Amino acid sequence: MTMLRHVAIAVACGALLLLLSYRLDLYRDLQFAEVAAEVGAVAGLTVLIGISGQISIGHGAFMAIGSYAAALLLLHQHWNIGYVIVASGLVAAAAGGIMGIAAARLRGPYLAGATLMLAVALPSLADKYQSVFGGDQGLSVSITPPAALGATFPLQRWFVWLSCAATLVLLVLLANLVRSRIGRSWRAVRDDEIAASLAGLNVARLQILAFVVSAACAGVSGTLYAMVTTIVTPDAFTLTLSIGLLTAAVLGGLGSLLGAVWGAAILVLAPPFLQDFATSHGFSSAVSSNVPIAAYGVVLIVVMLVFPAGIQGGLRRLLGPAAPVAAAPFSALRRHAPAREEKEEGTV
Amino acid sequence: MNDGSSVAWDEGESEPGAGALDVGGITVRFGGLTALDDVSLSAARGQVTGIIGPNGAGKTTLLNVLCGFVRPQAGSIAFEGKELTRLRPHQLARHGIARTLQGIGLFRGLTVAENVMVGANGSARAGFFAALFGTPWSDRDEQRLRRRAIEALDRVGAADLADDLPGELAHGQRKRVALARALVAEPRLLLLDEPASGLDEGELPEVGALIGELAGSATVVVIEHRMDLMMSICQRIFVLDFGKVIADGTPAQVQADPAVTAAYLGAERESAADG
Numbered sequence: 122m123t124m125l126r127h128v129a130i131a132v133a134c135g136a137l138l139l140l141l142s143y144r145l146d147l148y149r150d151l152q153f154a155e156v157a158a159e160v161g162a163v164a165g166l167t168v169l170i171g172i173s174g175q176i177s178i179g180h181g182a183f184m185a186i187g188s189y190a191a192a193l194l195l196l197h198q199h200w201n202i203g204y205v206i207v208a209s210g211l212v213a214a215a216a217g218g219i220m221g222i223a224a225a226r227l228r229g230p231y232l233a234g235a236t237l238m239l240a241v242a243l244p245s246l247a248d249k250y251q252s253v254f255g256g257d258q259g260l261s262v263s264i265t266p267p268a269a270l271g272a273t274f275p276l277q278r279w280f281v282w283l284s285c286a287a288t289l290v291l292l293v294l295l296a297n298l299v300r301s302r303i304g305r306s307w308r309a310v311r312d313d314e315i316a317a318s319l320a321g322l323n324v325a326r327l328q329i330l331a332f333v334v335s336a337a338c339a340g341v342s343g344t345l346y347a348m349v350t351t352i353v354t355p356d357a358f359t360l361t362l363s364i365g366l367l368t369a370a371v372l373g374g375l376g377s378l379l380g381a382v383w384g385a386a387i388l389v390l391a392p393p394f395l396q397d398f399a400t401s402h403g404f405s406s407a408v409s410s411n412v413p414i415a416a417y418g419v420v421l422i423v424v425m426l427v428f429p430a431g432i433q434g435g436l437r438r439l440l441g442p443a444a445p446v447a448a449a450p451f452s453a454l455r456r457h458a459p460a461r462e463e464k465e466e467g468t469v
Numbered sequence: 470m471n472d473g474s475s476v477a478w479d480e481g482e483s484e485p486g487a488g489a490l491d492v493g494g495i496t497v498r499f500g501g502l503t504a505l506d507d508v509s510l511s512a513a514r515g516q517v518t519g520i521i522g523p524n525g526a527g528k529t530t531l532l533n534v535l536c537g538f539v540r541p542q543a544g545s546i547a548f549e550g551k552e553l554t555r556l557r558p559h560q561l562a563r564h565g566i567a568r569t570l571q572g573i574g575l576f577r578g579l580t581v582a583e584n585v586m587v588g589a590n591g592s593a594r595a596g597f598f599a600a601l602f603g604t605p606w607s608d609r610d611e612q613r614l615r616r617r618a619i620e621a622l623d624r625v626g627a628a629d630l631a632d633d634l635p636g637e638l639a640h641g642q643r644k645r646v647a648l649a650r651a652l653v654a655e656p657r658l659l660l661l662d663e664p665a666s667g668l669d670e671g672e673l674p675e676v677g678a679l680i681g682e683l684a685g686s687a688t689v690v691v692i693e694h695r696m697d698l699m700m701s702i703c704q705r706i707f708v709l710d711f712g713k714v715i716a717d718g719t720p721a722q723v724q725a726d727p728a729v730t731a732a733y734l735g736a737e738r739e740s741a742a743d744g
Contacts, residue, residue: 123603301600309576309587316574321562321591
């Protein structure tokens with residue numbers, strides 16, 4: 122039932138996206154592919170923060186791991202892109218497991234700091250091991266559409282198809298998980314760790330699992346992103362990207378997969394749109410180059426004021442009766458783990 | 470276990486031993502402070518065992534030791550003859566032990582039914598990959614957990630609240646839901662931390678009857694301030710004061726014990742002086 126329903130929704134969305142990919146021009150197709158690529162990372166992050174109650178300010182690092190893994194596999198092993206996407210997801214998942222083991226012992230600001238460090242430190246590895254990762258020049262990623270689609274089939278459209286297909290698979294799997302016993306256990310751990318462990322949940326293992334799942338999504342997303350941009354460089358995975366992913370997750374609505382789609386769309390489409398807007402209205406270059414950043418800040422503030430539960434939370438409130446899912450979107454940010462009052466005893 | 474010993478156990482119901490909780494010589498120090506000093510007690514199956522004592526006597530610390538939140542410096546805990554001293558909190562459910570919290574501790578982002586389903590987690594059969602692929606197997610498992618959750622809610626008279634969020638409930642209703650979450654795991658040892666705190670006088674008889682009923686299927690250990698309730702529901706009471714057991718026996722014996730009176734009057738005199 123669960124599987125059939127989610128797959129049916131995904132197939133319907135896939136058909137719509139397929140039609141859309143033919144309607145758009147090639148430049149828009151490329152942007153479209155980029156949005157689809159980023160959705161995976163934002164969706165993984167929104168599950169990590171909104172459902173499991175852990176924070177990561179360094180999710181760009183898992184995208185980097187996925188994309189470098191993919192680039193190396195394509196370069197040296199010449200694997201089929203489908204296998205590469207799965208393999209890079211698994212590599213990132215392993216990295217997520219290691220981070221998760223550390224994360225399970227850290228709370229709130231300490232976890233934020235640790236993940237931040239990962240995002241800051243990891244890209245410098247590309248410089249350190251230039252022979253493997255190509256240093257600042259990076260690694261090129263080149264794939265071609267299968268011959269069956271014809272010699273004139275545009276590469277951009279192939280990017281859209283691949284990105285959308287891989288991301289829809291990710292979203293279906295995430296939706297299954299979130300609705301399952303695992304998702305419920307994550308939310309229980311998010312809301313009250315002590316009560317969760319008394320109910321028999323292995324809190325640390327669930328927290329690590331959430332990091333593994335979330336990092337796998339970011340890894341797949343990184344692979345798609347590398348494919349669309351045709352190159353992997355350390356510059357692509359700056360702290361700005363990680364913060365952008367976090368912003369997208371919060372904007373869309375923490376814990377909401379559909380929200381992740383809105384968030385990723387804003388993350389990718391807003392800056393060039395605002396840039397075009399600024400230049401076409403004849404602002405001086407000093408102004409126009411700063412307009413996107415300023416407008417981005419304004420959008421962030423406005424959305425948070427109007428829709429504290431994010432865009433998807435706002436839509437849900439506007440369109441129908443309150444759903445219970447959006448109940449605790451910010452618990453990860455204001456958590457304080459062993460909060461249970463025990464002071465009455467033990468102070469004899 | 471052979472037939473002979475189980476018969477012997479059935480006859481000697483109030484005796485500690487198989488099927489019962491045995492706590493021996495527990496000592497807990499926080500820095501230079503001795504919170505529990507060589508505390509020994511036992512709880513028999515089919516009975517409600519109470520732990521009372523003035524504020525700061527070490528009651529909650531004792532419960533935290535039983536749950537593995539606090540590691541004792543000395544002593545042993547055995548339930549049904551199995552050593553529990555080194556277990557972590559999440560492993561207790563597997564050994565048939567459930568605890569309710571003084572602060573209730575419901576998951577506020579989960580519906581009442583989901584809260585109780587979390588408690589039934591130990592009986593879930595579908596694993597990670599079944600969940601990931603949303604298999605029919607996992608769906609059936611979910612339906613089964615939900616049925617069990619509704620049954621547990623029904624047992625505490627809260628089945629009609631199944632789809633509410635904890636934030637929408639009255640205090641007494643939340644207490645019931647928390648109890649259902651503990652019961653759904655079908656525990657053989659149930660540790661209740663102040664089950665009556667914050668309840669009206671009028672709700673007490675119902676809570677007392679419910680706790681008495683639970684003792685039919687489990688060993689029940691209760692910590693509670695409400696003396697009238699404890700005297701009516703417990704078969705055996707241990708009195709803690711300054712981390713030591715100063716008296717134990719039936720409610721009547723404990724009430725008649727001069728040491729208990731002194732501990733409570735002393736505590737009252739102190740708190741009167743404080744206030």
